[in-house]
Amino acid sequence: MNSQAMEWAREVEAQLTDEERFSLLISVMGTNEVVTDKDPRIPDGVPMGAGYTPGIPRLGIPALLMSDASLGVTNPGYREGDTATALPASIALGASFNPELARRSGQLVGREARSKGFNVQLAGGVNLHRDPRNGRNFEYLSEDPWLTGVLGAESVKGIQGEQVISTVKHFSLNCNETNRHWLDAVIDPAAHREADLLAFEIAIERAGPGAVMTGYNKVNGTYAGGNEALLQGILKGAWGFPGWVMSDWGATPSWDFALRGQDQESGVQIDVLMWGHEAFTAPLREAYAAGDFPKNRLSDMVQRILYAMFDVGVDSWEGTPDVDLAAHADIALETARQGIVLLKNDGVLPLEATSPADVVLKIAVIGGHAQLGVPIGAGSSAVVPAGGYAEVHSIGGPGIMGAGRNLFLLPSSPLAELKKLLPDTAIEYDPGMSPAEAALLARRSDVAVVFGIRVEGEGFDNPDLSLPWGQDAVIEAVADANPNTIVVLETGNPVAMPWLRKVRAVVAAWYPGQCGGRAIAEILAGVTNPSGKLPLTFPTGLDQTPRPELSGLGTPWGTPTTVNYNEGSEVGYRWFAKTGQEPLFPFGHGLSYTSFDYADLAVHDRGGLRVEFTVTNAGPRRGADVPQLYLLEDPAGTRTRLLGFERVNLEPGGSRTVSLDVDPRLLASYDTGRGQWHTPGGSYRLALGHSAGNYTLEADVSLAEAWFGR
Template sequence: MTTTIDEKAAATPDDADRRAREVEEQLTDDERFSLLISLLGYIPDSAVGGRDPRIPEDVTNMSAGYTPGIPRLGIPAIQSSDASMGITNPGYRPDDEGATAFPALVALGSSFNPQLVREGGVAIAREARSRGFNVQLAGGCNLARDPRNGRNFEYYSEDPYLSAVLAAEQVNGIQSQGVVSTLKHFTLNCNETNRHWLDAVIDPDAHRESDLLTFQIAIERSQPGAIMSGYNKINGEYAGGNGHLLNEVLKGAWGYRGYVMSDWGATPEWDFALKGLDQESGAQADTMLWGKEPFTDELRAAHERGDLPKERLSDMVRRMLRALFTVAADQWGPTPEVDMARHDEIALEGARQGIVLLKNDRALPLPTDEPLKIAVIGGYAQQGVISGTGSGAVAPVGGFAGVIKIGGAGVMGKHRNLFLFQPSPLEELTKALPNATFDFDPGYTPAEAALTAKRSDVVIAFGIRVEGEGFDSADLSLPWGQDAVIDAVADANPNTIVVLETGNPASMPWRGKVKAIVEAWYPGQAGARAIAEVLSGAVNPSGRLPITFPESLDQHPRPELPGLGTPWGTPVTIEYTEGAEIGYRWHAKTGAKPMYAFGHGLSYTAFEYSDLDVDGGDTITATFTVTNTGDRAGADVPQIYLTEAAGDERRRLLGFERVELEPGESRQVSLAADPRVLARFDGAAGQWRIDDGTYRVALGRSAEDFVLETEVVLEGRQFGP
């Protein structure tokens, strides 16, 4: 499944640079400018309008972005598809029979499994190629700074290192199949509230130690062909026109050689080209939002009067060509085999490994040989599992089990829907627990649900929250009165298990009343089966939280989200005063104990750690042994943390590894930290700095649960960039 196709055609970076220069020199200016615009494909009833006349009539595979090719020079048309969870189709292609709907990235973040993420990337790229798409708008690696952010389900975690490692493997998987992948959204696209007018304010050095470090490590590990900028401003300058971040950091200090594309409708001015933006994407959306397409007439006029130098125009084009040539997107052979059954297995394994058992008071797994009376309550569990909304939502083969229009304000309001994937959890539970009898209650009212709960041996209550692009949550409660339903059900029957389908933490006011809590996230098309397997014990849960679950928003740096509730188009400023101390790091700094810590996750077996040994040098290397001391096979995710650096208390994830063990089996694990996670960034010097002194290191089950600790002495040094 992970075999590289067109391997002989793929170019080395230097060869791709050389060929890009040679081809670009043969282009006319009209051809150069034609490559700098990406057009949104026709979506019926879209606010952007009908089919753009610049898209040739023979182009039938509509997509998120179309750029004409230059056949005389072997440059293919560029067609871009959303997104990180599969090939989306928000009405572009009426005859498309559907794609594999993989789990949300936050669920894959819970797997702590880079290889699994890579396999999913390979599968997504094969489905993209089968439709003629050579750019995949995947690789979401923004950090989950705020548990209300509507797009957190599209990102892996709150930790820079974990997010970078996983995002890089998705890019590697996609690009191994001859498809360019992006990393997005560069950077600080961490809230959706009035995102086109949001100014994300942060200390530049703290930015380098957090969100920018995520992109830096991911770029180094995967060399994505493209970077997508965000909608928001960073310290007063729009992400797509931020000369410091794009020219000085990304292309300068880091030496990035690919191209930078805008997000759709995120290019208000032509001079973004001078500040590092190489392609305007979704150009019609810019007309809708800003009243113009800056990279068409305005950019040409700037070039004619000498404000856009010829060298910069050539650089923009060469970067795009280099991305295509590096992965051999210009030399595609026959369409690769698309094994949809195999892709479903990958989606299922992602859902299995992403499910997190948060609490278990001897309630799970449910016995498969007892004639239990089980009440399944709420969450549309009789129809399917839910998905996040927006550009990342994937229509599965055969279509959704149901689509419920929610709506909302702003340009994304009409795209805010509750999507349901079949089969249903109720259907899969009846298969997994054949000796049980089931009642279903929709959770219509607390009183009605309690009646069903009372006459049952066990209750499985489903709690759902639809989150997505264009919206932040007002709080962490479950909508439509579900918290009240779960509370009433737990009062009626103490043997209550709650399954959550959310993209973010939930407030869980009923937490102390229920016997078990399972976070299933948005588990994709195979999610119902994975949930049933975990509840019945056919699969031992192994997911670990990639996001801290706070006790309340009072523990957050911003208990109240600036701008929440303001009309569409209102300028908003969010000051990320926590700097690099995101999520579990903030909890460690403030001493606030979370509801469930980053890295937390229970199992049906038990693991012990021993023989921790730590060496210094240029970095920290930790070696230890993991033993499965229980009676079931299972997977553990031991985590190494920095807890103190030369007298500075500082919590940092240094490394992790997913380890699968049989009962009684042991395995030695060795993890080496990226030196930048140990360091501070010195903006004045433009370098990273490790201070002389003693560094404390802990081996733990989460960011709050340490088992073994030790110390190591490091010599101070500076390095960069």
């Protein structure tokens, strides 16, 4: 905690009038696809964004100007003609396993935000991937709390290093989008601490975000924004979080959320649409006048907002930063390169090595609008890049988010980029409209590259794991017509692969951002050696998941529903380890055009667990690897956990010694009775591997019993 910022916050808050205090407790949404009329509380000349909170000029307190931000400074519908760097989806950043890249991405967002006048970025999505149908998984980093917390923290640090406040969101268990305003997420409290809340705890303690945004959903029967156990008991109590808690937009049905830990009502016009009123304006003031809302709580809410302003420095901006869009494009490109995962390769990739030099290689590129660009996820994270979208197809749907459900294509064509990189090949394109038509081109080509895409976004879950619009049938037909078929997936989630045995290679490119077409082409052509690792498990089908049937799926918008997260803390790869199932592709999996060996695993307990080992590039090409350290057994039995990772770049034949310090919470269980973490004494088995399903070295260590933390 920044003691000086806290003292300033107390001193300034004491000088405010009650009218000024209340003015800081709401944010007003700018005009967009949902809010079409400009709110008179937003002054002329203020850039339209997700939220506006007035400043107090007499005391040097700036207005808060907020923008959505997970994948760049969001702009569709807000500011006509405005553009920003469109980063790859957060799931792609998660697949990079690269904290430094997360920091650079955050710096990019913070700098561009500040150049546009925004001093709050609604970034930092650290919810876990609990369900492979969740329409918003592309905005989140992974299914693992350590990977998510570490990368999420670096992103927040990058943003706030530019004197722009970042949130972390959505606190907590915003893990399904179906009727999210009426969804009750039920979970064992100890399991909650060991998984989803641990990701938030790691991100918050490592980065100090100015604000935490709550989720739309209930948690164990109580809305997240009014959940006293989460907000007062854990976030502000056990963790000592000094910043402020804001609601998600339209997630404050009642003024008494202010009594339970929420400090600011965000996007008040959406609350009017949802609940028929603004909660923190007239109702909260009336409660204050009646003595039902105490003065000390009002002061605490305001001090938290002021603390974040002073701690991050939004009150001391000097000038407008220069923005190097070319350098930012390089960050977007590098994120896409490092995030693309080569799932399968039966010798067909890279394309540079598939035919003799004196033979013209004939390549069929099929489907996915590859002649135009690459898709992005729909919803509040959408970003318009320089030059605008290549194309927008309106899809629509029920509820508030239906208007934003579109297929947005960024103008980075994989087809055009492949032609640049492989000028001596013959490349033809087929749109993939029908299996029969696509097979005609595939049959007379040496290699067929089929693009499979899916529109995923905020407000909607996927009904299953299939590719829409008959794309699975197209892939089947192409694979039947051409034995050298490669599938490139541009999705925000795992997909079922009924055609997997028929194709020779599968590439998970996710939503790869404004330079995604180039990054995909570089991987296919061998210019870039793939190094991405899966940040979530790919199941063979929904029958392998904790909830084969998703509660509430298909019900009308507005239907209350309950989702029991009965897997508890055994999320993703942990669930597969617990149930003994073999996934389609495990967490951490990702192939390369070279190979890596591990040796000399050593485990030391010197007041903390340190693990050392050597990584060697045993193959013919320069490449990057991500060795992963796992807990396999503790004194209570089998218990799989990712304990650490490090991204390593090596030349052919090169070696490097890696040291990992293990956070003790990853070895522990949370005891809700004592309110502490507990590590039982005894023997622990650790494993070093290439994924959660491929361990190469194991070692045992004996640890003493320990109780720690809150």
